[in-house]
Structure formats: C-alpha cells, structure tokens
Amino acid sequence: MSNVESLPLSVSGGEAAAAPCCPPLTERPYSAEEAETAARMFKALGDPVRLRLFSLVASHAGGEACVCDISDVGVSQPTVSHHLKKLREAGLLTSERRGTWVYYRVAPSVLAGMGRLLGPR
C-alpha cells in the first residue's frame, strides 16, 4: 500500500473520519455507536459498482484516480461521480480538485483500520 501514502497532498472532503473507530469484531460486542460508525464504511463498500471504483482508485498508479481515469465499469460518468462522492462521505476516499478534474485517493489508514476490525493480524 505504499502508493496510498505517497505524495502528501492537501486533501479535502473526508467528512467522516471513519477509521480507525472500533476494536476488532471478535474482541467484544460492539456498542450501538461503534456499530453505527463501522457499518457506514462496510455499507459504502457493499455496492458492486462502488467496490469496483474503490479498487480502481486503490490500485491505480500513484494511488489516486479521477473520473477521467474511469471508463469501463458500465455506468455513466455522473453515476461514477455520485458513487465516488458516497465513498468520500463514508470517509473511505479523500478528494482534491486540480484543474478540470477531482482526484480521489484512499484515505490514509482506512484500509489498515478496516482490516483491524476484522481481527488480529
């Protein structure tokens, strides 16, 4: 995941700093508040198109991608933008406008944080 953390860009749009929020799911029963926070992240990845977009951004050269890099997920560009916004609102992506395009990257520590929920490594 070194690509995720390179280039210390100034970012905006991480409305919900969702991870790390919670202990591993196996540690103890979640409180209502913890479940609310963590479920928001899981739900954001619970749509096939959003998950494809997330993997596209997460695996893209340089660790970031813009709508202009995305053409083959079978939905229109406005729909792509809509889903990227949802991922950003869930705290999974950050965004930065440069010129014509908004560039998205995986929010630092999000993958590690979500991985931690799923148990000790």
Next chain:
Amino acid sequence: MSNVESLPLSVSGGEAAAAPCCPPLTERPYSAEEAETAARMFKALGDPVRLRLFSLVASHAGGEACVCDISDVGVSQPTVSHHLKKLREAGLLTSERRGTWVYYRVAPSVLAGMGRLLGPR
C-alpha cells in the same frame, strides 16, 4: 480468533462461500464478478444491527451464540433471527440447530478472507 475455530462442529447454512473470493482491493481493479461477491459480504455488515449481532457472535464464549444469548441490541427476537439469517446467507455465519435453538458461529476463514481483501498484511 482461536475461539472461532475450536469445536469442529458439523455446520450447515453457508449458502454463499463468500470468502476468500478476491485479491486485495489495492492489487488491481476488481472485475464485475469479484465486486459482486465481495460487495455481498460488505453489504451484510453494512447495517448497524447486523454488525452488532456479528460482533456478538464473533466475540461470544466458545465462538458461537444463539438467539437465546442475544437480548440487548434493541430489536425483537424475530428481527434478530432475520438478521442472523441474512448474515448466514452472505456466507459470514454458519448455523446448526441443537434442540430448541439454532447456534451461529463465524464461518471459518471469513474474517481472515475479508481482512485479506483490505490489503497485504
């Protein structure tokens, strides 16, 4: 997670052997099929009540729990049963009826498999 793998019970109900399905999200863009499979798991955990129930089962003594063990998540027992069934259908829990109750446990390797999606360890 040793509690998850103790007691080699015969299990049933894992309709969708959902994990491990897919490479890490950071490795390359997911195909439509991979995204469909993985999104099903994330979606199942994308509801706060279901996530609380999942953490309750995953952290319960002996690595399993039945509806009779669950009383404080703020929903009725039929609703609890409904959500546990959804988790089972997503391949996240397995179930076994013993006497009056159905016992649920985390499907072997599910947490590890989902953790793998979220990146290299």
